[in-house]
Amino acid sequence: MLDLIWLLPTFPLLGFLSLVLTSGRLPKPIVAAIGAGSVGLSFALAAMIAMTFLGSGEDYYIVETFTWMSVGSFTPGFSFYLDGLSLVMMLVITGVGFLIHVYATGYMDEDPGYSRFFSYMNLFVAAMLMLVLGDNLVLLYLGWEGVGLCSYLLIGFWYTKPENGYAARKAFVVTRVGDTSMAIGLFLLFAHFGTLNIQDLMHAAEIEWATGTNLPAIAALLLLGGAVGKSAQLPLQTWLPDAMAGPTPISALIHAATMVTAGVYLIARTHVLFELAPDVQILVAWIGLITLLMAGFTAMTQTDIKRILAFSTVSQIGYMFLGLGVGAWSASIFHLMTHAFFKALLFLGSGSVILAMHHEQDIFKMGALRKVLPISFASFMIGSLALTAFPFTSGFFSKDEILLAAIELEGVGFWLWLGGVVGAFFTGIYTFRLMFVVFFGENRGHHCEGEYGGWNMSVPLMILMVLSLVGGFIHIPVEAVFSHGEAHEEHHASLLIEGIMIAVPLIGIGIAYLFYGSKTLSVENLMASSLAKNLHKFWNSGWGMDWLYDRLFVFPFMWLARINAKDIVDQFYGLVVEINRAAHQMIVRSQTGYLRWYALSVATGLVLIITLGVLL
Amino acid sequence: METIPIEHGLILAGILFALGLIGVLTRRNIVFVLMSLEIMLNASGLAFIVAAARWGHAEGQVMFLIILTLAAAEVAVGLGLIIQMFRKYQTVDINVLSEMKG
Numbered sequence: 001m002l003d004l005i006w007l008l009p010t011f012p013l014l015g016f017l018s019l020v021l022t023s024g025r026l027p028k029p030i031v032a033a034i035g036a037g038s039v040g041l042s043f044a045l046a047a048m049i050a051m052t053f054l055g056s057g058e059d060y061y062i063v064e065t066f067t068w069m070s071v072g073s074f075t076p077g078f079s080f081y082l083d084g085l086s087l088v089m090m091l092v093i094t095g096v097g098f099l100i101h102v103y104a105t106g107y108m109d110e111d112p113g114y115s116r117f118f119s120y121m122n123l124f125v126a127a128m129l130m131l132v133l134g135d136n137l138v139l140l141y142l143g144w145e146g147v148g149l150c151s152y153l154l155i156g157f158w159y160t161k162p163e164n165g166y167a168a169r170k171a172f173v174v175t176r177v178g179d180t181s182m183a184i185g186l187f188l189l190f191a192h193f194g195t196l197n198i199q200d201l202m203h204a205a206e207i208e209w210a211t212g213t214n215l216p217a218i219a220a221l222l223l224l225g226g227a228v229g230k231s232a233q234l235p236l237q238t239w240l241p242d243a244m245a246g247p248t249p250i251s252a253l254i255h256a257a258t259m260v261t262a263g264v265y266l267i268a269r270t271h272v273l274f275e276l277a278p279d280v281q282i283l284v285a286w287i288g289l290i291t292l293l294m295a296g297f298t299a300m301t302q303t304d305i306k307r308i309l310a311f312s313t314v315s316q317i318g319y320m321f322l323g324l325g326v327g328a329w330s331a332s333i334f335h336l337m338t339h340a341f342f343k344a345l346l347f348l349g350s351g352s353v354i355l356a357m358h359h360e361q362d363i364f365k366m367g368a369l370r371k372v373l374p375i376s377f378a379s380f381m382i383g384s385l386a387l388t389a390f391p392f393t394s395g396f397f398s399k400d401e402i403l404l405a406a407i408e409l410e411g412v413g414f415w416l417w418l419g420g421v422v423g424a425f426f427t428g429i430y431t432f433r434l435m436f437v438v439f440f441g442e443n444r445g446h447h448c449e450g451e452y453g454g455w456n457m458s459v460p461l462m463i464l465m466v467l468s469l470v471g472g473f474i475h476i477p478v479e480a481v482f483s484h485g486e487a488h489e490e491h492h493a494s495l496l497i498e499g500i501m502i503a504v505p506l507i508g509i510g511i512a513y514l515f516y517g518s519k520t521l522s523v524e525n526l527m528a529s530s531l532a533k534n535l536h537k538f539w540n541s542g543w544g545m546d547w548l549y550d551r552l553f554v555f556p557f558m559w560l561a562r563i564n565a566k567d568i569v570d571q572f573y574g575l576v577v578e579i580n581r582a583a584h585q586m587i588v589r590s591q592t593g594y595l596r597w598y599a600l601s602v603a604t605g606l607v608l609i610i611t612l613g614v615l616l
Numbered sequence: 617m618e619t620i621p622i623e624h625g626l627i628l629a630g631i632l633f634a635l636g637l638i639g640v641l642t643r644r645n646i647v648f649v650l651m652s653l654e655i656m657l658n659a660s661g662l663a664f665i666v667a668a669a670r671w672g673h674a675e676g677q678v679m680f681l682i683i684l685t686l687a688a689a690e691v692a693v694g695l696g697l698i699i700q701m702f703r704k705y706q707t708v709d710i711n712v713l714s715e716m717k718g
Contacts, residue, residue, distance in 0.1 A: 594711060594714050596642070
């Protein structure tokens with residue numbers, strides 16, 4: 001059974017190939033069957049593999065298929081490594097992925113690019129499975145770049161609008177910055193250990209490198225660069241909000257549930273390296289904390305329903321990084337899983353709202369939708385509760401574990417915890433601001449006919465609702481993976497701390513209610529002062545990061561491109577062409593067209609040759 | 617009978633050839649160009665005859681016969697082309713035919 005693991009990425013890959021090779025000639029029901037069915041098959045197989053694996057009691061299982069390339073001692077193969085961590089990731093990807101695929105069969109129903117959409121989606125799932133199942137960093141990197149490519153293709157899915165193409169290019173270029181750093185990290189690791197097999201690498205690093213020395217710090221820093229790029233953390237977080245230009249199922253699958261958490265997976269997978277570099281590890285926590293706070297502020301000021309969710313995703317991944325940074329590996333992975341549930345639910349719910357509102361995304365043009373869109377309302381309610389860590393929903397348990405692990409850290413732990421709690425407070429505000437504005441209050445005149453789509457859109461929502469509610473009770477089997485160095489499982493939190501963590505999000509919800517539900521407090525009054533206006537503008541622009549990067553990188557580059565429009569290198573080759581052309585012009589003059597000239601040339605030539613022959 | 621030295625015959629052939637070449641190069645009337653060409657052909661024919669007489673071989677005379685027929689054929693074709701040219705351009709000035717310049 002376990003040896004069949006290679007089939008997991010193969011099913012979606014075959015789906016991709018069959019959809020791509022027929023290039024949209026198949027009828028829609030067949031496309032839907034191939035697109036969603038291939039991922040469904042993968043999920044069924046993944047579930048069976050998971051049961052067999054957990055029943056076997058092994059810590060890990062390796063399946064080797066064939067060697068990819070063989071260059072000297074460097075022989076990375078298509079080998080799969082199954083342990084608790086990749087098991088959780090594989091189930092999340094295929095499970096949530098399958099639900100989103102089913103939802104998308106309804107969501108994309110009227111789109112002319114139906115088949116193209118599912119082919120990219122299938123390729124994405126195949127690449128993502130490769131990423132989490134690969135036993136060496138080269139295979140991981142293959143999947144890493146594969147998901148990046150699919151992300152690019154799907155953000156720019158509606159390519160006729162230039163903004164979408166711009167957003168796609170931005171996502172691609174910004175993540176490429178991180179990927180380059182990661183590639184250098186891989187070179188460094190290979191140069192030192194001569195292998196890129198993850199497990200061998202980790203064992204070798206543990207033996208050869210001392211904790212706190214320079215080399216592991218540099219290697220960890222380079223890998224962290226890749227992780228922040230992919231997971232949209234400071235300073236490479238600017239691409240994710242723009243990535244919302246893609247269709248909503250894409251935002252759910254790629255930009256919330258799976259791909260953006262690949263950075264978290266990478267750090268968890270190479271956690272030994274990060275433990276050898278405590279400075280870098282605590283940097284991970286600070287990056288997570290600052291990102292989650294910045295994104296929280298920005299989310300409170302956004303008006304586009306999907307951009308609010310995007311900033312909330314950035315913020316939640318910030319929590320995962322915070323968890324990784326304080327050594328709560330399994331708590332981070334746990335939060336990754338619950339976040340995949342409730343954020344996919346929120347995005348799919350927002351997709352239903354957007355379709356019902358005829359592609360209106362401004363929350364202030366919606367209102368009182370709870371009666372018209374009961375299923376979307378239910379999914380938003382449950383998703384929002386889980387997102388704000390309402391007691392006993394899935395997000396509560398996972399966020400709790402991360403924050404408790406943070407406060408137990410010596411030294412800066414309290415400040416990390418405090419920042420996380422403040423972030424949770426903002427989460428409460430921006431999530432329920434969205435809820436109250438969209439689903440309560442008065443109807444703002446925008447016409448809405450009610451729920452769009454059939455069972456294929458409502459059933460995935462319901463399953464995700466259940467998962468978001470009870471997902472916190474799932475036990476993820478990752479103890480064996482993080483057996484050493486794990487911040488201990490049992491948290492001895494005092495009642496006060498526990499109480500604060502429960503109360504703070506509720507206070508946030510209350511404030512959102514006062515401003516947007518009951519309207520006891522008025523936003524207009526708050527916004528009256530110019531300081532508040534400027535702050536609002538500053539936060540709304542995402543702390544001016546886009547502005548800064550435009551000035552730091554984009555404009556200088558454009559300027560360079562403009563002054564070098566003729567290309568210095570090209571001018572050398574242009575010179576060669578010019579010389580040829582001049583020589584040609586000179587010779588052309590001898591072609592007079594007069595017969596006598598040619599006869600004279602022949603005669604002169606003859607005389608010359610004969611003279612030479614006689615003389616020599 | 618005193619034989620004419622071979623040099624004399626060859627010098628005559630050379631002079632004829634040069635005259636013909638000068639005619640080809642300087643004449644503008646295409647009929648005269650054709651006639652100059654004939655002179656050049658005959659000059660080479662004369663050189664063959666002289667050489668054949670000097671060594672007593674028959675091949676030189678055979679070659680002259682070939683040149684003779686060649687000249688006849690060439691004149692036929694050449695005159696035909698000249699007539700076509702005259703029909704088209706209403707002139708026999710060879711400088712008119714310079715359309716093929718670079």
